Amino acid sequence: MTEPVQAPSKQSIGVALIAPGGYASDEAALARGILALQSQGCVVYDYYDPAAKYLRFGGSDAARVGQIYEAIDNPQVQIVLAIRGSYGMSRLLPLLDLPRLAASRKIFVGHSDVTALHLALLAQTGAPSLAGPMLCSDFGEAELSEFTMSHFWQCLRQPEQVLQVSAAGNPAVNASGTLWGGNLAMLNHLVGTPYLPQVDGGILFLEDIGEHPYRIERMMLQLQYAGILERQQAIVLGDFSNYRLAEHDNGYDFDAMLAYLRAHVSAPILTGLPFGHIRDKATLPVGAQAQLLSDASGFQLTIQNPLTLAS
Numbered sequence: 001m002t003e004p005v006q007a008p009s010k011q012s013i014g015v016a017l018i019a020p021g022g023y024a025s026d027e028a029a030l031a032r033g034i035l036a037l038q039s040q041g042c043v044v045y046d047y048y049d050p051a052a053k054y055l056r057f058g059g060s061d062a063a064r065v066g067q068i069y070e071a072i073d074n075p076q077v078q079i080v081l082a083i084r085g086s087y088g089m090s091r092l093l094p095l096l097d098l099p100r101l102a103a104s105r106k107i108f109v110g111h112s113d114v115t116a117l118h119l120a121l122l123a124q125t126g127a128p129s130l131a132g133p134m135l136c137s138d139f140g141e142a143e144l145s146e147f148t149m150s151h152f153w154q155c156l157r158q159p160e161q162v163l164q165v166s167a168a169g170n171p172a173v174n175a176s177g178t179l180w181g182g183n184l185a186m187l188n189h190l191v192g193t194p195y196l197p198q199v200d201g202g203i204l205f206l207e208d209i210g211e212h213p214y215r216i217e218r219m220m221l222q223l224q225y226a227g228i229l230e231r232q233q234a235i236v237l238g239d240f241s242n243y244r245l246a247e248h249d250n251g252y253d254f255d256a257m258l259a260y261l262r263a264h265v266s267a268p269i270l271t272g273l274p275f276g277h278i279r280d281k282a283t284l285p286v287g288a289q290a291q292l293l294s295d296a297s298g299f300q301l302t303i304q305n306p307l308t309l310a311s
Helices: 027-039 061-073 089-095 098-103 112-125 135-139 146-157 184-189 213-225 254-264
Strands: 013-018 042-046 079-082 107-110 129-131 160-166 173-183 203-209 234-241 269-271 284-286 289-295 298-304
Touching: 013 061, 027 042, 027 135, 061 079, 061 089, 061 098, 079 135, 089 112, 089 184, 098 112, 107 112, 112 129, 112 173, 112 184, 112 284, 146 160, 173 184, 173 234, 173 284, 173 298, 184 203, 184 213, 213 254, 234 289, 254 269
Parallel strands: 013 042, 013 079, 079 107, 107 129, 173 203, 203 234, 234 269
Antiparallel strands: 129 284, 160 298, 173 289, 289 298
16 A cells, blocks of 8 residues: 555544445455554544445444444544445435534535435535545555545645646636535436435536446436526536447447537536546535636636534
């Protein structure tokens, strides 16, 4: 393992581990992730029990809710970190006291399936959370991503983040609004429920993995037909990879899909955000205020982060 990035703190940071969705399929990555957190100045409180996994989940629904409550009730914990995504957070939403989670002032961190928790918290309480790394897939890597680690701790220490991205072919944008979003399938899944925030004039960021471009288009059109996309100042796409095209696609690929969406969605659509199921990912505060400036060479995303460890 490469030398871990050190958390910029003289005091120990309490990190609680929870499995709100799937269980740790790679126990070696789980162990590496715990060691990486400890080497970065964290005290780890592990509420996940590998022996208690249930079906494809990191425990029964009740047990996974219990993990979350144990984490927020621990006064030594500042960060609640998901060990992985997969599926399962949706089952917990009706079982959770979301105002209680928000009142704990813990910083919930994760992506993928954890998007459901981020959006539910924002919708029901207005509380922000962090779309960012998870234990097994990020802290548990054999070689840690310096970008992911540095950006994560920078986000937690600095009230303002500036993310500069080089990306060609994007439209010119000058927009300010609420930064929100996450995994496209999870956001799509929450349409028509009380767990989807009603954000007007926002900057919506999206990512997904293993979704064919036609499935991405179909989910985006559902958001468009539901009136969600047209209410945004801009849509910023992260990584959409690990899909397979077929011969019968006949030239229909991600670029063709993107061109179609840009022609039919009124909000400008940008690509190139370093976020998603990738090694080098930014940490993005869901519910923060942000400004997006874009031109032909790339874009700058300036975020006012309400979730620093000093707050």
